[in-house]
Amino acid sequence: MTDRAAEVREAVAEAHRAQWALVLSATVRLARDLDLAEECVQEAYAQALAAWARDGIPDNPAAWLVTTAKRRALDAIRREQVFRAKLPQLLVPDEAGAPDAAGGHPPAPDFIDDPADYIPDDRLRLVFTCCHPALARDAQVALTLRLVCGVGTGDIAQASLVSEATMAARVTRAKKKITAARIPFRVPQGRDLPERLDAVLSVIHLLYTTGHTAPSGDQLLRADLADRALHLSRMLHALMPDEPEVSGLLALLLLTDARRATRTDAQGRLLRLAEQDRTRWDRTAITEGRNLILRGMRLGRPGRYLLQAAIAALHADAPRYEDTDWPQIVSLYDRLRQVWPSPVVALNRAVALAMAAGPGTGLREVEALESDPRLAGYHYLPAIKADLLHRLGRHAEAATAYRAALDLTDNAAERKYLAGRLREVTGP
Amino acid sequence: MTQYAILLYTPAPADMADMPVEEQEAHMRHAAEAEDLGGHVVTGFALQPSTTATSVRADTVTDGPFIEAKEVIAGFYILEAQDLDHALQIAKRNPATWRGGVEIRPLLG
Structure with a gap:
């Protein structure tokens, strides 16, 4: 019983x-x-x-x-x-005559005996409604978790670091807007689709990164959020198998997630890519990610997710950190910068360049980025600068940069890592 | 069909005399454009510049628009559209977006 x-x-x-x-x-x-x-x-x-x-x-x-x-x-x-x-x-537009971007509602498949068992698949409509650009990003995230994943308001509040009352109000406001402003329960078509799809992918990616590196607190990984994001990404890919960026996002998440078990040591200390035990990376996920990239690349000019996934795949392919194909990674970052001119991309490119052409070259790039106001307060910049100075043996300057990075970081695991690096350059 | 107020904002004081000719002409064409896209402009108004506005807050009367801002309301119209996406498609084509912007607010009821 x-x-x-x-x-x-x-x-x-x-x-x-x-x-x-x-x-x-x-x-x-x-x-x-x-x-x-x-x-x-x-x-x-x-x-x-x-x-x-x-x-x-x-x-x-x-x-x-x-x-x-x-x-x-x-x-x-x-x-x-x-x-x-x-x-x-x-508003639920009846699109019997006009198929959705993903092919619309197919008739009930033959293998279902009882037509009553057939459920029209409206999941894409739900996803696109939750991520409508008329809703603020935090509302898009909250609605996606609540309506697409079925997560309770309390849990969403905890993951978003706001009170449950605030989150409940946010969800209620967003739902009211959907009805009052008549945001349609529909999959966008034609010219609107790329922009609308980008919002959906951004929400899923944000969910994953929030789960992957919690902005504060002791736990580096909020496994549940990362799992939800992976599940969503997989669902989206099943529903839109021919959208290259949808494949790209799933590949990126799989390849990043393949390293999940090795990102921290037994004490919860953050491990750099160079220190991670590559034999424990999830090979099944890596293979699946790589296949998605190959297929996505054939579908057209790669966008930001596919290119980021390709970079992650190069890391995954190297048996040892020193075997990484850095020149190839730099050239992928160049292409990424064209489709996505973000200073964070430029910063990551500088890191790869330091590996390909030496820490001095990388440092010059990082220093050039220091004046970019969009990177002010971005703690990875001083952390990267500190590591490069460290490698150049300029310990006093490295210590200053590590302290600057510590001042900007709330995450306990990341703070511990930076404090450890700071001790290395200041001595006991 | 749903009715939306489309509030047009242009740089203060939103004086028609400052509006480029091609923008004025585009405004004249906008209602027909809305019809072509399957919407309907129920009614619309252009306003005198915000230097002619008078505001009342509680019982204090002041000169000027209710909220001091770089852009002020230049006019508004009521648009009938199928849904928000449809209203956005039409409102995006309003020439107020060239130098300023538009706000789309569903009417109550």
Whole structure:
């Protein structure tokens, strides 16, 4: 009996992880209200615990959840019909005649016996609505976590380092704007798509980097956020397999994540790329990332994610740090700078250049970037400068730069690393 | 269809006399352009320069616009569009965006 209860709990949890976006987006289409849809989906998951324990786990849990959530939504709509008629509803354009960028709603595939089991896949609509440019970036991130990943407001607040009340207000405000301003529940098409897709990719990337390097606190890795971002990236790739930058982002995340286990030592100390145990890098993830890059490169001129992934792949391919193909990395950074003229890219290029052409050459580039106001307060700049000065044997100047970097860093693991480097140049 | 107020902002004092001729001409064409794109301009107004504005806050009357800023409201129109994306598509083409910008606000109800 307990085995069975545990089995059901696990099945519900798995359906939550894997199917939340599918179930919610299908329910939104009927409910035409994000709050109502969310409430009904939550109730459906709660109901599943008892129902699946009693009747067994259904063959198609997602279909069961959608049917249950939709039934609840219908009940609510009937109950509140008069009231709802006065309220603006989420706009769900019917695009039967106009296919979505990803091919629109295909008819129910033949292999599904019962047409009732077929769920229209509205996940892309949900993602693009959450990441609409009319919403602020922090609202896009919050809505994506909440509506696409099904993460609770409390957890989102914790990950974003704001209070739960602030986060709840942010989510409510964003949902209200979607309805009041009539942000359509639709996948953008044609000329709008590249810009809109870029916003989606930025949100997922931001989620990953937030999880990967928490801006403050003791834990370098908020594994859950990084996992969510990977899951989202994978889902997006499954839905838009022919978009090169979608492949690029997934490749970048996989290749970065392949090093996850080796980024810190047993004491939680941050390890540099040169110090990491490369035998423990996840080879399956690296191979998958590399294949995505090869395929993406064939689809057209590579964008920023594909190029960043290609750089990460070169690191992953080197058996030892000193075997890294630095000249090739520098040339990829040159191409990256063309499509994405960011001072952070220029800074990373300087690091690669220091490896390819010597620390003095790299240092000159870094010093040229010091006057860029966009890098003021960016703690990696003094940290990189300090390492280059250190390698040139200019210890006093290196110490000054390490102190400057420490002043700008909140993350405990990164602070520990910098303090250790500072001791190396100042002596005991 | 949803109705949006499109608020047009141009550099203060938003005096029509300062507006380049080609910008004025583009404004004249904008309503027809909106129709071509499937929208509809319900009504629209251009305003006298902000130097002619008078503001009241609580019971104090002051000379000038309500908020001091580099750009001020030069006019507004009511646009009927299918959704925000559609309204954006049309509003982006308004010539106020050349030297200033536009704000898109859905009407209540």
